[in-house]
Amino acid sequence: MKITDIKALPLRGATQTDMADNFGETTLVVVTTDDGLVGVGEGNVSPLAVQAVVEQPSYWIWSRGVTEPLIGRELGDPAALWDELYAGNWWTARNGIGHVALAAVDMALWDLAGKAAGKPVRELLGAQRTTPLVPYITMYRKVEDHAAALDAARAFVDDIKAQGFRAAKIEVSHDQVPDADQIAPLVRAVREQAGPDFTLLCDACYRWNDADEAIAVLKQLEEYDLMLFETALLPEDLAGYRKLADATTIPLAGCEIVASAAELEHLMDFGGVQYVQPCVARVGVTAMDRLTRAAAARGREMIPYGWVATTLSMAATLHVAAAHENVPIVEYVPPSFYPYAELRKDVSGPEPVVVDGLFELPGGPGFGIELDHEAVERYAHDHAAAVGG
Incomplete structure (x- = not known):
């Protein structure tokens, strides 16, 4: 052939x-x-x-x-x-x-x-995980002011829970939360609305250029039981990540914007990052698979980026994740929450199957996706x- x-x-x-x-x-x-x-x-x-x-x-x-x-x-x-x-x-x-x-x-x-x-690609990748894949929903909405952001976040997490999901990520980027003093109140509001048994992540979208400014905010968030804090700094600021990792009890995660697995290994080795977050449509299946193995060898975990343009990349992500045990959670942004995602809705299918808040293993042959x-x-x-x- x-x-x-x-x-x-x-x-x-x-x-x-x-x-x-x-x-x-x-x-x-x-x-x-x-x-x-x-x-x-x-x-x-x-x-x-x-x-x-x-x-x-x-x-x-x-x-x-x-x-x-x-x-x-x-x-x-x-x-x-x-x-x-x-x-x-x-x-x-x-x-x-x-x-x-x-x-x-x-x-x-x-x-x-x-x-x-x-065969499905996950079988070609070798080892098969024995635990379910858990999706989390990213909470991104454009809002006009702080009060509106609090109300929108409470309503969003209610919707997420009503659809059976078990985890969500709070977005605290500049366009979501213009004033850094508003971050802790937003996280507190979501935690109170979600309850203690719901998994919460938090993403700053590379908000800070100064690790000390990030530290000041993360210290305020430590009481809210966040699974991780994502992309506080740009990925090249390895010294800043190390300083931040040493200063907070919240595990750090990053960075989907990089386009090579080597950069993510550097974040683990020199930046103190606990969770690496590759995008399969930027690093590829081979590098993502190898990175996940490299993370396991370091006692770290991989949480794949799921804010992707089509279901093809979403399926590829799940096939890699299904071959590894050190993938605790997977980002998921279905059209039910983001109806403006035209390519995601139209170009390929199907969307992953979610039952009782968990992904079913992806099918095949290949990625099991049709254009x-x-x-x-x-x-x-x-x-x-x-x-x-």
Whole structure:
């Protein structure tokens, strides 16, 4: 079974509002074999840039691109193909957008390998977890003032509990909570509304540039039994993370914006981060799987990022999570809570199955996801449209 074609399909949602984020644009990578099997991956960053990386021709040994190393090759072990692609693109794809493009190809190769074997990807990854996968719902709403934020948060957590979920994440980014003095009252209000047996996480969305400012707030939050505090600082501030980890009893988590597993290992080793949070549509299946194993070897845990553009990445996330025991919880942002997520609703399906507040194991073959080709065509994003040509 040989690889015969690789295409990148940039997508962008039809509606751009003040709620626009990475939900609204992504790139699908489609890998086809000579017997008609198709694997699909996703790179969740600037779609036209990802397309350019995927389609660029090979030039020299550190910039071999994607098509030259793969077209005409037998479909083999996706992890081995990832290693070859990475080594052949050190100049262009060690990190950043180039790495995201390789991650999308990697995801497509795993989907293809699962389909070729007639198995779900989680089985190809090896060890199977024995405990259920627990989703948490991210609580993000645009609000006008502090009083409105408190009321909206209370109503949101009520809705989450009414739908049977057992965990949620409070967002305390600048656009959610402009004044840092309002963070502790918001967390207190949610904890009181949720009750003591409900799992709560908290996310600052890289709010601070100064670890001391973050420490002052986290000390106020220690009494509210948070599972973790996410992305207080930018990921490159390893010294700041270490200082913060040493100053608070709340475990630290981060950082979904990075585009390489190496950066997340640095956060564990030098930043004192307890929970690493890779995005599969940025680091890929192979690197995410290896990172989860690396976290386990350090006595740490992996909590995957789930604020992704399509159900393809959500499914890939769950397949990796289902192969490991050190994944205590998984971010989930279904359209029932975020109806503006056009690509998530339309481009692929199905959504994961949740029963009694727990994910069912994802199916297959591959990732078990089907594209809606009409929707893919409807949301196609090309360069001429982007520049008004």
